[in-house]
Amino acid sequence: SDLALGQEGIRRHVIPMLNTLDPKGKDVTADALLTQRKIADYLVVQRQAHYHFTVKGNQRRLLEDIALLFQDRGEPDYTECKPPDHGRIGIRKMWVSSELNDYLDFPHVGQVFVIEREGMNKKTGKLSMDVAYGLTSRTAREATPKRLLEFNRGHWAIENSCHYILDWNFDEDRSQIRKGHGPENVSRLRRFAIGLLKSKKVKSVAQKMRRLNRNVRLVFDYLRMTKNTCPSWT
Numbered sequence: 413s414d415l416a417l418g419q420e421g422i423r424r425h426v427i428p429m430l431n432t433l434d435p436k437g438k439d440v441t442a443d444a445l446l447t448q449r450k451i452a453d454y455l456v457v458q459r460q461a462h463y464h465f466t467v468k469g470n471q472r473r474l475l476e477d478i479a480l481l482f483q484d485r486g487e488p489d490y491t492e493c494k495p496p497d498h499g500r501i502g503i504r505k506m507w508v509s510s511e512l513n514d515y516l517d518f519p520h521v522g523q524v525f526v527i528e529r530e531g532m533n534k535k536t537g538k539l540s541m542d543v544a545y546g547l548t549s550r551t552a553r554e555a556t557p558k559r560l561l562e563f564n565r566g567h568w569a570i571e572n573s574c575h576y577i578l579d580w581n582f583d584e585d586r587s588q589i590r591k592g593h594g595p596e597n598v599s600r601l602r603r604f605a606i607g608l609l610k611s612k613k614v615k616s617v618a619q620k621m622r623r624l625n626r627n628v629r630l631v632f633d634y635l636r637m638t639k640n641t642c643p644s645w646t
Contacts, residue, residue, distance in 0.1 A: 427454055429608055432635045435461035439550070439563055444468035445600035449519055456520040456549050463520075464563045467545045470593070474518060478545045482507055482526040490557035503530040504565075506557045522551035525560055608635070 426446060439462045440455055447465040455461045467475050485507045494502035505528040513521050524547045531540045548560060555563075589598050606617060612634075614620045624631050632638050 426451060426604070428637050429604070429635060430454070430459070432608075432637065433611055435459050437461065439464050439548075441563055442466070443600055443603075444470055445597060446604070447471055447474075449517075452549070453519045462522075462549045462554075464548045464550070464560070465546055467547060474516060474547075475545060477512060477516060478524045478526070478547065481509060481512055481524065482545075485526065488528075488557075490561060492558075492561060502532075504528070504561060505530075506561045508552070508557045508560060510552055516547070518547065520549045521547050522549045522554065523547065523560070525557070527561065527564060 427450075430440075430451075435455065436459060441464040442451070443466045447467055447470070452463050452465070455463050467478055469475060488505035489508050490506040492504045492506075494504065506525060507527075508523050508525045510523050512524050516524070525545070527544045527546070529542050529544070532538070544564070546564070548555065548563070550560070589595050609617045609620055612620075624634060
């Protein structure tokens, strides 16, 4: 959350990691932990990229404003029916709006959105539904509701691919961090680290993690985060 990570934490950890990537012209997706004004401004102004952020309770006013706008949302702007997968049928509905662009206290907003995910287990008939709110710097001319939903699905595909690494390498199920926002914040930071390693196109994330484990100097060299980074690292 904003309070848990803090502006100093962003400056010292997240942005230096993003400096190792080339996001120009691309869409950077993030869950609520990184939905922060400084990161949004950094991506759009300094890196000429776009953001696609999830909004949750750590940005309470932002969440309330978007939820209020979509309180009576009517028919969706886009609906996607997912074919049965692993015995599960899924439907995603997407609503978007540009009405809050000049109102929200958040930089470079192009659209806000809400997604309803409905699922049914074919074997048990059990139904499930969740709602996710978010915002993006892409305007309506730059990204249709269908395209925004693709960004969201792509983000969660990466999230889901992290589960095995989280369980096996971080042993997350036995983590002793249980109070307040600690479990969620630490989990998101671990996912961010995994995604960063994957962006480097490493053959084995687990192997690279073992090599970099508990060696700050190697991590800085690998991510090219210092002026005297060893040139042999890629």
